[in-house]
Amino acid sequence: MTQMTIPVAQMTMSMAQMAIQTVHNGHFCGTNDHFYGTNATTPYAAAVGDFNQDNHTDVVVTNCGSWNVVVFLRYGNGPLASGMFFATSACPVAALIGDFNQDNRFDIAVANKNSNNIGILLDPGNASFASQNIFSVDSTPFTIATGDFNQDGRFDLVTANSGSNSVSVLLGYGNGSFATQMSMAIGASPYSVVVSDFNHDNLLDLAVTTTSASSVNVFLGQGNGSFIMHSTTSTNIDPYVSAVADFNGDNLLDIVIPHYTTTAVSVFCDLGNATFGHLLSLSGASAPGIVAVGDFNQDNRTDIAVINYSSSTL
Known part of the structure; x- marks a missing residue:
């Protein structure tokens, strides 16, 4: 146990x-x-x-x-x-x-x-x-994620910058320092960025949720530290800090998104080409702000934990 x-x-x-x-x-x-x-x-x-x-x-x-x-x-x-x-x-x-x-x-x-x-x-x-x-990054970095974006075996960093409507990518030198940011413009108020290989090409991609635009945007990694905009999917209002996992057992990574001003958490499934469609909505949350995923009951299925801001509950 x-x-x-x-x-x-x-x-x-x-x-x-x-x-x-x-x-x-x-x-x-x-x-x-x-x-x-x-x-x-x-x-x-x-x-x-x-x-x-x-x-x-x-x-x-x-x-x-x-x-x-x-x-x-x-x-x-x-x-x-x-x-x-x-x-x-x-x-x-x-x-x-x-x-x-x-x-x-x-x-x-x-x-x-x-x-x-x-x-x-x-x-x-x-x-x-x-x-x-x-x-330095752009204005109001709200979340941070890491991965090896240029395939040199070193940790790189990415931030979602809600104040400047951008994402910043900083390539690591492997000695604790990082190159000057590369900034990419994105939709209004990006609050969350997650890193994964959404199109199964062994290169890391980005999924960015934008609160004011109510969308999740996928950027495909090119293997050299740069990214290309690939798809935009509309979400429910006020998407916040998201996470990725395979929820429907198809070996594709899906995205779970809490909606801060509602009682809902949504799951968007990968349709197979790094584009996403709405799978289901879960209700009963209370200003959900952050989600975590894991197999909490050891049944080999992915579960979701939600932090509810207004009720101070998990």
Whole structure:
């Protein structure tokens, strides 16, 4: 029997809180709350990784209001240790984990929404992260994703920039630094970007949801770090932070999208050529903002977890 954990950042102004939901055989087994003081405000996003290489999952949370991230290490099967704080630029709203300098340690990348840059925090060892290195992107980066876009074996980065209606691609050098952004114009208010090979050519593509235009846009990767616009699919209103998985068992990657101002979550299936059609809508959410996918009950089918902003539930 396997357990999974899903970190949830609670957006409270006076005292930061992170909730850990444990999934055991398909059942969400309650919440362990972690309060970490008034020096961290407006927690926004979370990511997981083994930062200190002890084979236990650790957590990093971005704090938009206090301009920092907090890292929680887990030792053994016990609770998370006290948080360690590391400074960022203005309002980090997204985080991901990757080995950006190829030293076999997990580093942290954050999207700093109000300063229009990406912050890279390299881990020199034992989760003692160095001061961030910043790399400029367009206005208001809201989500960040990673992949090897130019097939050189190094992590590259992409952000969806809601303030400039664009996507920024930054190619990695493999030493923790990145090339100047390549900017691509896109529809109004892109809020989410996910990376996958949608047309099965062994090159990574992008799927970008645009909130004001209510669409998901697919860009096909060319293998050299550039992308070509391929398809646009209309969605329900206010699509937010999406995820990809094969929901109908056809070995094609589908997209699940929460609709922030509604009670709905939609699944769009890949029609076989990196274009998407509406498969089904799921109701009962409450201002759904972020989705996560996984096999939570071990039946070899992909399940969906939804974070509901207005009700503070999962």
